[in-house]
Amino acid sequence: EIRKVQGRRVWDSRGRPTVEVEITLASDVTGRAIAPAGASTGTGEALDLRDGGSALGGLGINTALAAVNGEIASLLIGRDAKDQAELDHALIELDGTPNRSRLGGNATVATSMALLHATAAAAGHPIWRYLAGSDGGVIMPLPEIQIFGGGAHAARRVDVQDFMIMCPAASSFSEALEWTAEVYRAAGDIMKRAGKLQGVADEGGYWPAFANNEEALDALVRSIEAAGLKPGNQVAISLDIAASEFGRGGKYSLALEDRKLDTADMIEMLGGWLKAYPIVSIEDPLAEDDPEGFKEFTSRHGSSCQIIGDDFLVTNAARVTEAIKNGSVNAVLIKPNQAGTITETFEALSVAKKAGFRTIVSARSGETEDVTIAHLAVGWGAKQLKVGSFSRSERMAKWNEVLRIEEVLGKEAVFAGWSALNLAKN
Numbered sequence: 057e058i059r060k061v062q063g064r065r066v067w068d069s070r071g072r073p074t075v076e077v078e079i080t081l082a083s084d085v086t087g088r089a090i091a092p093a094g095a096s097t098g099t100g101e102a103l104d105l106r107d108g109g110s111a112l113g114g115l116g117i118n119t120a121l122a123a124v125n126g127e128i129a130s131l132l133i134g135r136d137a138k139d140q141a142e143l144d145h146a147l148i149e150l151d152g153t154p155n156r157s158r159l160g161g162n163a164t165v166a167t168s169m170a171l172l173h174a175t176a177a178a179a180g181h182p183i184w185r186y187l188a189g190s191d192g193g194v195i196m197p198l199p200e201i202q203i204f205g206g207g208a209h210a211a212r213r214v215d216v217q218d219f220m221i222m223c224p225a226a227s228s229f230s231e232a233l234e235w236t237a238e239v240y241r242a243a244g245d246i247m248k249r250a251g252k253l254q255g256v257a258d259e260g261g262y263w264p265a266f267a268n269n270e271e272a273l274d275a276l277v278r279s280i281e282a283a284g285l286k287p288g289n290q291v292a293i294s295l296d297i298a299a300s301e302f303g304r305g306g307k308y309s310l311a312l313e314d315r316k317l318d319t320a321d322m323i324e325m326l327g328g329w330l331k332a333y334p335i336v337s338i339e340d341p342l343a344e345d346d347p348e349g350f351k352e353f354t355s356r357h358g359s360s361c362q363i364i365g366d367d368f369l370v371t372n373a374a375r376v377t378e379a380i381k382n383g384s385v386n387a388v389l390i391k392p393n394q395a396g397t398i399t400e401t402f403e404a405l406s407v408a409k410k411a412g413f414r415t416i417v418s419a420r421s422g423e424t425e426d427v428t429i430a431h432l433a434v435g436w437g438a439k440q441l442k443v444g445s446f447s448r449s450e451r452m453a454k455w456n457e458v459l460r461i462e463e464v465l466g467k468e469a470v471f472a473g474w475s476a477l478n479l480a481k482n
């Protein structure tokens with residue numbers, strides 16, 4: 057039974073305020089979680105409710121916090137914490153809007169995750185085990201790790217938002233991190249030698265002081281080689297184009313090169329990259345308002361490349377269902393705060409999995425020490441995890457949490473590897 061619901065203001069990795077919720081059960085067991093925040097958000101996401109006005113750049117969260125400590129606390133106190141779905145649906149009903157705009161998606165997601173923490177703790181299990189159950193194998197996710205950060209996370213220094221690597225040929229999650237550490241270090245050395253080292257972007261990847269997107273791709277391939285690894289066979293490239301940030305109405309503008317493209321040009325350009333570089337995954341290759349473009353791109357490249365909907369699908373089960381019907385992507389990014397509750401997040405993931413779509417549990421660009429998503433990726437068997445780069449502790453906290461889970465599992469830990477991507481060529 058829930059005895060207390062306490063919301064408090066804490067600060068995220070960009071130094072912005074965010075909502076933390078702590079739930080205490082009658083047994084004194086507590087669960088605590090913090091809402092993350094995106095920068096390149098999809099228009100269909102649950103609303104990250106901000107106060108507006110002049111203080112803190114309008115980013116205050118007092119309204120969302122008041123909802124937690126007022127209406128949400130009143131709703132939950134005295135109820136049995138065990139039925140996550142029932143309580144999440146009660147939250148959705150209490151909010152009463154299609155996108156959590158009254159209570160705030162930040163208020164509901166922090167509450168919903170705190171409930172999960174409390175219930176798992178009451179059951180005496182870490183969240184990953186509580187979700188996975190005790191029988192059946194547990195799959196360690198393939199990490200997708202940023203090396204260069206661009207787009208909205210680096211003042212649009214390059215158009216592409218994430219230049220990432222995946223190490224599907226590693227034998228374990230921990231080896232994948234070790235390879236990533238070598239590539240990340242090599243990338244820093246290469247940038248330093250080229251006089252382009254300018255610190256890191258929002259998710260910890262190097263700030264991309266490159267003349268164009270292709271230069272970043274070339275540097276990434278060289279970094280993999282310099283780390284003594286084989287591009288493609290051992291370490292592959294993964295991109296988040298986040299095209300909604302620079303595309304609308306079928307028109308795309310690459311700021312860096314002052315080029316204007318239409319949907320066909322975008323598909324052509326990305327197809328060229330797929331030929332020239334060992335790319336195995338592309339997220340949001342087109343803008344959220346370009347479903348026909350998505351469909352065309354996926355019909356051309358979907359057998360050799362994972363094509364992920366993020367801003368396009370916003371962790372929404374109905375949108376995922378539509379995308380399955382239309383074949384507009386073959387993979388879904390899963391972000392709890394886009395959906396607004398754990399239950400809705402799980403629905404989106406389940407619909408995708410049932411259709412054979414790949415799933416990637418993902419952090420946001422604004423993060424904290426909260427490691428809930430590491431547990432969700434393992435516990436739900438998502439097979440892939442995207443957390444940002446390989447620096448800054450709000451990122452490393454998640455990678456490190458998966459290492460602890462891997463250690464607990466010992467020989468039972470099965471690394472997803474290439475099977476997570478399930479591509480024709482492998």
Ligand code: PGA
Nearest residue numbers: 093094095096097420421
């Ligand atoms: P965001 O970026 O958290 O700023 O939306 C992450 C992503 O686009 O995957």
Ligand code: ZN
Nearest residue numbers: 296298339366
């Ligand atoms: Zn994205």
